[in-house]
Amino acid sequence: MALRNPQVSFRLGRLKRRGRALVGLYRLPPGESFASLQEKERELASALGEQVQITQTAWPGCVEIARFPALPRTVSLSDALPVIRKANEFSWCLGEGVQGPVLVPLREYPHLLVAGATGGGKTNALKVIAETLKVQRPDATVVIADLKGGYDYKPLLDTVDEVIRDLDRLHVWMQQLVTTLTEREQEAWERGTTHFTPCVTLIDEFATVTSTANSKVDKETAEMAKAILAMVNTILQKGRSLGLHLVIATQRPDAETIPGTLRANMDALLTFHVTTQVQSGVVLGPGHNEAFELPPIPGRALVSLGGSWNRCRYFDGSVDITSIFNIRRRRSWALRSASRSGASVDAWMMKLPPGPSSAFLARRNSRPTSRGGSCTSRMVN
Known part of the structure; x- marks a missing residue:
């Protein structure tokens, strides 16, 4: 079987299935290289009507091309739980990709940025992240800070360790985190180990902190918000290897909301549709409009890890989470x-x-x- 278009032609070997993908070995025609073929990856995907991924192989003059089916319209978390439980490392669960659940180890990507317009699925994403972290490590500390009142996370009170609802309590919690950071630094120096129980803090609508810090009306509250920003920056810089992790979510992923000093320490990104190309450039980097070009479908997102990104579909909100923890038998039934x-x-x-x-x-x-x-x-x- 061969595929041809005006710019590239290559021969397709025997197809094999790898997860949900169909993978084939292609021999490059004269004059083509792996780099030149990668530049035509989007064109090939458009011609095939499927997502395409091109990788190098050990055979000279050959590349491996994987063809992925379209993302499903709905995804159930209960279907992904067996894979999540079998994960070798403590991982972020960032939705369902074309190859299955997207699990990203916290060891490699200790902090996470979640961005997207209203109604895109950020709140549901934070719920799933918090719940799946507890599924993997029940001993981990998971705290959610929602400065909009915390009503969306009230059902998680039996799952997470705390739901913070105001700026004062967030300030106290960040002080505790900085104290824990200092203690763990000392323990790592004395014992020569960095294996600590994970502590994950999820902050929803981080723009509330930055806008309060820039406020000129209430100077006392503004100083408190500035102190929170400073402590967040400290955790992002030093908490990576000490088991202290942050998730920052915002509707407005602009430079004013996410300062460059914070963004530089967050290599993992989950972004839903954003409303402007400028916001897409802030999240993914200058010149990248992929977040703006995402269809405004609730749950459809883009995962970026160290500059490379893949599309994914987030899990539905109607999930039998209660049966995971066996909180109440009648509710599970x-x-x-x-x-x-x-x-x-x-x-x-x-x-x-x-x-x-x-x-x-x-x-x-x-x-x-x-x-x-x-x-x-x-x-x-």
């Missing part, structure tokens, strides 16, 4: 029943199913059985 019926369920806000009425129990207990006794009801705890 209700979610499984709703899932079998095909209903869309909010795993956290759904009310528990009502128990049987007293009239029903009276009728059931008075009904004779084949053995001459009466039926007894069994209550589910």
